Amino acid sequence: MVYDIVLKALSSGIYVLIDYLGAHVLTCLVPAFFIAGAMSALLPKEKITKYLGENVPKYKAYPLAVVAGLLLAVCSCTILPLFAGIKKKGAGIGPAIAFLYTAPATNILAVVFTGSVLGWDFAASRIILSVIFATLIGIIISSFFKEEGKIEDKGLVKKLIKEEEKFDGIGKLPLHKRIINKIVSNKLLIFFATLFAILILGASRIGADIKSMSLIGLIAFLLVQLKLSFKKDEIKSWLKDTWTFVKTIFPILLVGVFVAGVLTALIPENFLAEYVGSNTVSANLLGVLFGVFMYFPTLVEVPMAKMFLSLGMAKGPLLAYLLADPVTSLQSLLVVRKIMGNKRTLAYALLIAIFCTISGLIYGMFVR
Numbered sequence: 541m542v543y544d545i546v547l548k549a550l551s552s553g554i555y556v557l558i559d560y561l562g563a564h565v566l567t568c569l570v571p572a573f574f575i576a577g578a579m580s581a582l583l584p585k586e587k588i589t590k591y592l593g594e595n596v597p598k599y600k601a602y603p604l605a606v607v608a609g610l611l612l613a614v615c616s617c618t619i620l621p622l623f624a625g626i627k628k629k630g631a632g633i634g635p636a637i638a639f640l641y642t643a644p645a646t647n648i649l650a651v652v653f654t655g656s657v658l659g660w661d662f663a664a665s666r667i668i669l670s671v672i673f674a675t676l677i678g679i680i681i682s683s684f685f686k687e688e689g690k691i692e693d694k695g696l697v698k699k700l701i702k703e704e705e706k707f708d709g710i711g712k713l714p715l716h717k718r719i720i721n722k723i724v725s726n727k728l729l730i731f732f733a734t735l736f737a738i739l740i741l742g743a744s745r746i747g748a749d750i751k752s753m754s755l756i757g758l759i760a761f762l763l764v765q766l767k768l769s770f771k772k773d774e775i776k777s778w779l780k781d782t783w784t785f786v787k788t789i790f791p792i793l794l795v796g797v798f799v800a801g802v803l804t805a806l807i808p809e810n811f812l813a814e815y816v817g818s819n820t821v822s823a824n825l826l827g828v829l830f831g832v833f834m835y836f837p838t839l840v841e842v843p844m845a846k847m848f849l850s851l852g853m854a855k856g857p858l859l860a861y862l863l864a865d866p867v868t869s870l871q872s873l874l875v876v877r878k879i880m881g882n883k884r885t886l887a888y889a890l891l892i893a894i895f896c897t898i899s900g901l902i903y904g905m906f907v908r
Contacts, residue, residue: 549805556801556843557794569790571739572652577782578735579648582728582774596632602675605635609642609674610667623879633880634682637888640876641674644866649785652739653842654862658849661907666862669899673863677891685884727769734762796840803847813852819904824897827857831865831896841865856904863896 591604623640644650646667655663738758741751766775816823831841845862849855868889877885 545806549802552805553798553801557798569649569653571735571742572649573785573790574778574782575648575732575735575739576785577780578732578778580785581777581781582731596635598634598679601632601635602638602678605638605678606642606671606674609639610646610648623876632682633685633884634678636678637681638674638678641677641867641892642670646670650842650866657842657846662855662859662862665859665899665903669859669863669895673892673895673899676895677888680891681884681887684887727765731762731765731769734758734765738762792840797843801847807851810852812848816848816857817852817854819854819856819901821897821901823854823857824860824900824904825893827853827859827861827900828864828868828893828896831861831863831868854904855907856900856902858900859903860896860900863899864892868892 591600623636651663651667654666738755741754741758770778816826841862845858848861849858853861873885873889876888880888
């Protein structure tokens, strides 16, 4: 009896793992890892975080905080020291919280993986609602709680503007040099556009021949860009950071996928359907609370969510869980408490619980 249960569980885990490797790794995760590595190595993050100060207008600070979070493919355990760092450097509590919420929930890897495994309606809902929540929660907390200490950053904008004026006087150069300088000045934009084109094309369902030829062309164009526009140190840094993401995240992800497959065989069929199988307030709140007490490393929450869905969890509570899990684990809240204090942390957790529960209810009304 026990032998049969163990064999069934292991078989289920292996089957799910093989299915995952065949369906999602090459076309979705590999390009996403390269994009995450490029964002980590090549984007000037210090300039982004310096614009998050409490004296920066909300219409500038919050979008930048959200963008900074979206560009970092990190889990909640990694975002915490970054959150503490930008807060210490003078970021306002509101933008810092927006950054804290956005990074683990809606980074490039999380969005791509959610879309490929659970569907792009889930991915779109996850990113849109996370951005809205991050902004609203930051604004609410910054409105009700005063800053503990103000760090002035006068003259910073002027300094940064001067740093960006590398091509001042460019109009005086010959035409061919102006064209070269224009390409160099936009090299990151072109580079990331190419990477995202590879990702989108790889995940598309167009014909195999057209897809193969197009991918070969894009990869060739990417290699030309690397040869002409990037230094060897930049390329090495990009590849190094990409490999860091792969070796840090991918093994944990494989274990998570395998465990999800095992649990699918072990959890009684009607267990989740009984408690979170309908789109009610209590079911959505249970989805949020499950995210608080169960911590999964980044991306592992996605195969877990797919398992919950297959076992009867309604889509509303599932979305509530996905929105809450990366940012409200008990471990994360305990660390955040040391940085923000008891009252702010309590407000942060309650607001997330309320917003995620409501979003699950609304989503569940329209999606079956």
